[in-house]
Amino acid sequence: MAKVKGAIKVDVEKCKGCGLCVVACPSKVIDLAREVNGKGYNYAYMANPDACIGCANCAIVCPDSVIEVYKVKAEMA
Amino acid sequence: MAEYKLMKGNEVIAEAAIRCGCDAYFGYPITPQSEILETLTLRQPWLETGMVVLQAESEVAAINMVYGGAACGKKVMTSSSSPGISLKQEGITYLAGAELPCLVVNVVRGGPGLGTIQPAQSDYFQSVKGGGHGDYKLIVLAPASVQEMNDFVDLGFELAFKYRNPALILSDGVIGQMMEKVKLSPVKPRWTNEEVIKLNGSWATTGKTADRPRNVATSLELDSARQEQFNHKLQAKYKEIQEKEVRFEKIACDDAEYLFVAYGSSSRICQKAIDLAREKGIKVGLLRPITLFPYPTKAIQEMAEKVKGILAVEMSAGQMVEDVRLAVNGKVKVEHFGRFGGMIPSPNEVVKALEDLIIKG
Amino acid sequence: MSDIKDIIKDENLVYKKTKVLTDNVMHYCPGCSHGVVHKLVAEVIEEMGIQEKTIGISPVGCSVLAYNYLDIDWQEAAHGRAPALATAVNRLHPEKYVFTYQGDGDLASIGTAEIMHACNRGENIVVIFINNAIYGMTGGQMAPTTLEGMKTATSPYGRDIKLNGHPLIITELIAQLPGTSYVTRQAVHTPAAVRKCKKAIRKAFENIGQKKGTSFVEVVSTCNSGWKLSPVKSNEWMVENMFPVYKPGDLKDE
Missing domain, CATH: 3.40.50.920 (Rossmann fold)
Structure with a gap:
């Protein structure tokens, strides 16, 4: 049985930490980092990467287009 | 073979525009210059040369249509009389600030305010000292005959494109309304889109192709140091105009x-x-x-x-x-x-x- | 279980920034709807393959610098006059895809005459109207679309109808004009809303190709800085307060 696995790549320095991706994610993958980027924003990151399904909701709502989404169909172990 | 006609100053502006390959006229009726728009709509140049003629909803809209057309690198003009020219001042300073060539005709009437519909020359300050905000200059041509109303349309466009600056024909109700013999200019075709790209493609919004950066027509520069630099560039241009174009x-x-x-x-x-x-x-x-x-x-x-x-x-x-x-x-x-x-x-x-x-x- | 490094590979890429967006960092506040709508317009331009044929007209207001973000030719208009510029470009270049991008102050206050007449003439253009009920650029003053009772820098005790008149629901007026073929009100507060809004923008741009006249897309938006709420709370406030007045949905589709 195939399971969809996703991952996101955040352009950390361009992220403004608005948090819209956090609430858009249906799998509660994303959180804002405790650390800040060069502009002082708590940037988005995958706090719970295993749950990502690569649905791209986070990237779709991102006002700064800083999220790339990747997806694979992995065989269940 | 030269073509001579007995025409009103205002009518000849319209005729000269068509003949010099003008791409578009945007205007709004106001006495004593309404014959310009009337002549154009009667002549229907869109059937002949493809020239666009549009009665705008206001002078404000008309001058901003001129901005839109000028930014495309096309030969675009408007005309009005004093109160209408006051309304156009915002657009004129934006055109000057964006370095867009265009032709504006003012058939001056007496003011201030709604004033009178009779001729005057009381818009001199507005024409040469500013009118709108900021440090800018227009190239201002003052016709004294119907013949010069004809000649200055082509000359105005020529200077406007040479310096990428709005040109103004500062006429008045006398010249606009009187009839004189006029030798009409020879007919020049409008620039093709390919010619516009060749002539003005470095700045005109002709559609961004892969071989060039995007062109932006704007008068905005929020960085004060760069805005000052841009103003220096404008001043150098005005100095060159003062050195070369006095008539x-x-x-x-x-x-x-x-x-x-x-x-x-x-x-x-x-x-x-x-x-x-x-x-x-x-x-x-x-x-x-x-x-x-x-x-x-x-x-x-x-x-x-x-x-x-x-x-x-x-x-x-x-x-x-x-x-x-x-x-x-x-x-x-x-x-x-x-x-x-x-x-x-x-x-x-x-x-x-x-x-x-x-x-x- | 796959390692993240095994997933983040070019062949697995499913979503990335469109090439029509430049690499410039947008000047908008964190969470601003402008960024989302810019992206949607850019994606539609890329997907339709019309980058070389598109001319954008940017307004005065927060999106005055839109020309820094979409890699197309642009004209920056005086406040409210974008539809006049678009009219000229459309008349001189009927083969081009011309759109204006305007905020509520630009379109529904200072530029009311220009938008009404451009739509009434049925200019073959797209109008993107961002309505966040406030002036963002100048620091949160009252807009024509500010809601009754809503506090802004120039209605510090809330918009008083007796003093300031009613919120101008301009899109309904626009839909009355025979020159418009498609008038819709969208939002970008959820992934589903963003997808729907993109479809609307795509349809609007396709209408240009079909010479259908004016297509008008209002996007009810947030201004979290002006509203003094977080981006997430702003979306919630918008649904609760803006949607009852500015109801999402198609007003006209001919």
Whole structure:
């Protein structure tokens, strides 16, 4: 049985930490980092990467287009 | 074969626009220049050359349509009369700030406010000293005949594109409404889109292709240091225009002891006044500025060395006279004579003013 | 279980920034709807393959610098006059895809005459109207679309109808004009809303190709800085307060 696995790549320095991706994610993958980027924003990151399904909701709502989404169909172990 | 016609000044603006390959006219009716839009809509140049003619919802919209068309690198114009030109000032300063070439025609009527529909020359300050906000200049052409109404349409576009700057034909209700014989310009085709890209592709919004960065028509630069640099660039352009594009005419100046300085319809009245004065033994000549910006400052300076006094004749309460005084710089007496509010001085009144204000005064 | 490094590979990429967006960092506040709508317009331009044929007209207001973000030719208009510029470009270049991008102050206050007449003439253009009920650029003053009772820098005690008149629901007026073929009100507060809004923008641009006249897409938006709420709370406030007045949905589709 195939399971969809996703991952996101955040352009950390361009992220403004608005948090819209956090609430858009249906799998509660994303959180804002405790650390800040060069502009002082708590940037988005995958706090719970295993749950990502690569649905791209986070990237779709991102006002700064800083999220790339990747997806694979992995065989269940 | 030259084509001669008897036409109104306003009508000939429309005819000249079609003949010089103008791409679009956007206007709004106002007396005493509505014949321009009327002639264009009657002529239907869109069937002949593809020229766009559109009656806008306001003067404000019309000048901004000019901005849109000019930013495409096309030959675009508008016309109005004084109150309408006031409304266009915002658009004109944006055009100057975005360095967009276009042609604006002002067939001046008396003001201030709604004023009168009769001719005046009281928009001189507005035309040459600013009008809108910021440090900018228009190239200002002052026709004194229906023939020059014809000629200055093509010249206005030529200068506007040469310097990427709005050009203004500063006419008045006399020149706009009177009929004279005019030699029409030969017909030039409109630029094709390919020609526009070749001529203006470095700045015009013709559609961003892979081989060039995007073109943006804007007057915005929020970085003050860069805005200052841009202003320096504009000033250098205006200086070049002042060095290269001054145009004026001298009439009966060789033996003149006195001088009229007058443009547009006032210069026509002064020509008659010269005849009347000379019958009385007063040797007076005329210097007629054809470009009001750039102003023929040097030519007036030179005449100030030769004459005993200068009378600036304008259909205003005294506007251009300030530039005459700046040019003369106290060398000889300079006075102003004008009728205004829609009144036109007679040649006899002008001669009397010369006698009273300059010769006896 | 796959390692993240095994997933983040070019061949697995499913979503990335469109090439029509430049690499410039947008000047908008964190969470601003402008960024989302810019992206949607850019994606539609890329997907339709019309980058070389598109001319954008940017307004005065927060999106005055839109020309820094979409890699197309742009004209920056005086406040409210974008539809006049678009009219000229459309008339001189009927083959081009011309759109204006305007905020509520630009379109529904100072530029009311220009938008009404451009739509009434049925200019073959797209109008993107961002309505966040406030002036963002100048620091949160009252807009024509500010809601009754809503506090802004120039209605510090809340918009008083007796003093300031009613919120101008301009899109309904626009839909009355025969020159418009498609008038819709969208939002970008959820992934589903963003997808729907993109479809609307795509349809609007396709209408240009079909010479259908004016297509008008209002996007009810947030201004979290002006509203003094977080981006997430702003979306909630918008649903609760803006949607009852500015109801999402198609007003006209001919």
